[in-house]
Amino acid sequence: MGGVLTVKNYANAKLVEEKVFKDPVHRYIHVRDQVIWDLIGTKEFQRLRRIRQLGTTYLVFHGAEHSRFNHSLGVYEIVRRIVDDVFRGRPEWDESERLLILCAALLHDLGHGPFSHAFENVFHTDHEYFTRRILLEDTEVNAILRKVSEDFPEKVAQVIEKKYPNALVVSLISSQIDADRMDYLQRDAYYTGVSYGHFDMERILRVMRPRKGQVVIKSSGMHAVEDYIMSRYQMYLQVYFHPVSRSAEVLLNNILKRAKQLNKEGYSFKHEPTHFKSFFEKNITLEEYLSLDEYILLTYFQYWMKEEDLILSDLCKRFVNRKLFGYTSMNPEEEPERYEELKTLLVRSGIDIEYYLYHDCTSDLPYDFYRPGKESPRIPIFLEKPNGEIRELSKESFLVDAIAGRIKTDHKVYYPKEILEDKNISVVLKERLQKVLRD
Numbered sequence: 001m002g003g004v005l006t007v008k009n010y011a012n013a014k015l016v017e018e019k020v021f022k023d024p025v026h027r028y029i030h031v032r033d034q035v036i037w038d039l040i041g042t043k044e045f046q047r048l049r050r051i052r053q054l055g056t057t058y059l060v061f062h063g064a065e066h067s068r069f070n071h072s073l074g075v076y077e078i079v080r081r082i083v084d085d086v087f088r089g090r091p092e093w094d095e096s097e098r099l100l101i102l103c104a105a106l107l108h109d110l111g112h113g114p115f116s117h118a119f120e121n122v123f124h125t126d127h128e129y130f131t132r133r134i135l136l137e138d139t140e141v142n143a144i145l146r147k148v149s150e151d152f153p154e155k156v157a158q159v160i161e162k163k164y165p166n167a168l169v170v171s172l173i174s175s176q177i178d179a180d181r182m183d184y185l186q187r188d189a190y191y192t193g194v195s196y197g198h199f200d201m202e203r204i205l206r207v208m209r210p211r212k213g214q215v216v217i218k219s220s221g222m223h224a225v226e227d228y229i230m231s232r233y234q235m236y237l238q239v240y241f242h243p244v245s246r247s248a249e250v251l252l253n254n255i256l257k258r259a260k261q262l263n264k265e266g267y268s269f270k271h272e273p274t275h276f277k278s279f280f281e282k283n284i285t286l287e288e289y290l291s292l293d294e295y296i297l298l299t300y301f302q303y304w305m306k307e308e309d310l311i312l313s314d315l316c317k318r319f320v321n322r323k324l325f326g327y328t329s330m331n332p333e334e335e336p337e338r339y340e341e342l343k344t345l346l347v348r349s350g351i352d353i354e355y356y357l358y359h360d361c362t363s364d365l366p367y368d369f370y371r372p373g374k375e376s377p378r379i380p381i382f383l384e385k386p387n388g389e390i391r392e393l394s395k396e397s398f399l400v401d402a403i404a405g406r407i408k409t410d411h412k413v414y415y416p417k418e419i420l421e422d423k424n425i426s427v428v429l430k431e432r433l434q435k436v437l438r439d
Contacts, residue, residue: 042140050293056248061192074183079105104159175379196234326417
């Protein structure tokens with residue numbers, strides 16, 4: 001670089017040679033900025049290699065082993081292409097915000113914990129809260145961002161939290177057609193091996209335009225956007241809401257819930273859950289949060305398979321060896337008598353329904369394929385017509401209007417399916433269980 005970088009020129013510093021990551025989705029991910037290269041090398045960002053992008057989905061789609069590290073690089077690359085190739089030179093785009101949005105794109109998932117959804121559900125953590133702490137507290141990431149300017153970490157945090165004053169910048173990583181979604185749809189489709197998540201991103205990027213407070217799509221690109229919406233729709237139904245993946249997450253949820261309860265009761269673990277102590281006690285330091293990843297979690301599951309507590313041991317064996325719960329379609333609110341009978345029969349069969357019966361609703365998951373109204377926290381998709389008029393997508397597209405906000409909520413009840421084969425249970429009880437689960 002021809003000498004030591006100073007704080008003054010660090011924000012604009014470029015690498016002597018461009019670095020590239022070979023990527024199966026975008027072919028190449030290009031890094032020219034010294035700041036971006038330094039952020040990728042931090043221990044907080046490297047930790048994302050040990051957090052899967054799709055949680056328990058690898059137990060259904062065996063290729064889904066990709067990480068949040070992969071995804072974060074992908075989001076960065078899409079944003080880089082937008083600001084360097086599409087927005088550059090346009091009067092509505094402020095070039096001084098280029099590095100800000102590149103850093104926010106790269107770091108937007110920094111605070112995710114292991115198996116995020118189940119983990120947050122049990123320990124009441126919030127990955128967005130920890131993302132902010134990583135950005136602003138004593139971390140390698142913070143040290144690099146402060147070299148740009150003292151207020152730069154706060155600005156990056158504001159973009160990720162959707163609080164930054166320029167909504168156009170925020171919309172690039174948090175809207176209904178943002179770089180985050182465009183990457184994970186294609187990446188998740190690639191690694192799960194399904195065909196649903198593919199769409200013409202090249203066309204969408206070509207027709208994106210910066211406008212005050214938002215990104216718009218030229219109306220000539222509406223059909224490419226329709227294809228994107230349909231890809232999302234199919235991915236949610238076929239991958240993100242997959243009932244077998246949900247079954248694995250139910251097991252994971254109950255393992256953590258059981259370990260938490262045993263700790264509360266003063267149970268003596270054979271292998272002390274050191275990494276979980278602060279989570280059990282709701283006194284989590286940032287260092288302790290960052291030390292916990294999916295490798296650590298799965299190691300504990302191996303230990304807990306040998307615990308004296310039969311519930312914890314059994315649940316861990318089920319998860320590690322993929323002996324998942326069975327499921328049936330049932331909404332306890334609409335069929336309370338059927339659900340109560342199922343609970344009664346399982347208890348009579350010797351089942352602890354606290355850990356072996358679970359009602360799951362897909363509308364509780366953190367996904368939505370397209371919501372044009374005010375109920376969505378994300379900016380909807382706007383089309384720009386040739387006369388300059390701006391129209392929300394579902395007002396112009398019959399296809400999107402037909403499905404927007406109308407996804408069917410799916411209810412499943414999960415239970416240990418081998419109960420129906422248990423020789424210690426009477427034939428009459430089995431028959432009643434079969435009837436309840438079949439109705």
